[in-house]
Amino acid sequence: MAAAQQHPFTSALNTLIGAMHPVVLRDGRETEITHRALSEDIKRTTGVGLSANYLWKLRTGQTINPSYETLDALREYFGLDSLDPLTNPELAVARGRELALINALEGKADAAALELALRDGLAHGTVRAEAIIAMLDVLQRIEGGKDQ
Numbered sequence: 001m002a003a004a005q006q007h008p009f010t011s012a013l014n015t016l017i018g019a020m021h022p023v024v025l026r027d028g029r030e031t032e033i034t035h036r037a038l039s040e041d042i043k044r045t046t047g048v049g050l051s052a053n054y055l056w057k058l059r060t061g062q063t064i065n066p067s068y069e070t071l072d073a074l075r076e077y078f079g080l081d082s083l084d085p086l087t088n089p090e091l092a093v094a095r096g097r098e099l100a101l102i103n104a105l106e107g108k109a110d111a112a113a114l115e116l117a118l119r120d121g122l123a124h125g126t127v128r129a130e131a132i133i134a135m136l137d138v139l140q141r142i143e144g145g146k147d148q
Contacts, residue, residue: 010061012085012092016078017059019096020103035059041077048073097126 006014021033033041035052043049050070057063058070066074071083078085078095085091101121104114121127 007061007064008089009064009066009087010059011089012087013074014059015089015092015096016074016085016099019099020078022100022103042073046073046076048076094124094126097121097124101126 017033017038021038023030023032025031035055038055039050039052042055048069050073054063058066071086074080074086075083078099080086080095085095097117097120101117104117118127118132122129122132
């Protein structure tokens with residue numbers, strides 16, 4: 001189903017999942033997180049159990065009206081201050097950019113993904129060039145201290 005035809009919740013959810021768990025190359029094939037792994041990660045992070053089948057229904061648009069408890073668990077999982085990004089795809093894209101940058105900075109992405117996240121952050125105002133320069137300065141000091 002094309003993203004333009006998806007329900008706003010479905011589109012927002014898939015955007016946030018894609019940002020938090022980017023597609024990776026395995027054996028020359030693009031692989032995304034499984035619904036089972038996503039279910040386990042949500043349970044580990046929030047304590048709320050959402051089945052893999054239920055997550056599949058949410059991601060495919062077969063279920064578009066989750067309970068408040070489900071929405072709140074997803075809000076907590078994605079580190080959202082409100083439910084708005086789960087109902088507004090534009091807000092989900094903005095939060096997705098932040099999640100992609102956080103994952104790249106935490107080392108959950110390769111150098112190309114980090115570069116892409118930083119370029120995107122610079123283009124959309126999520127990242128300031130001064131912040132990148134300050135991080136590089138800190139890294140140089142840390143690396144310099146290792147030699148002593």
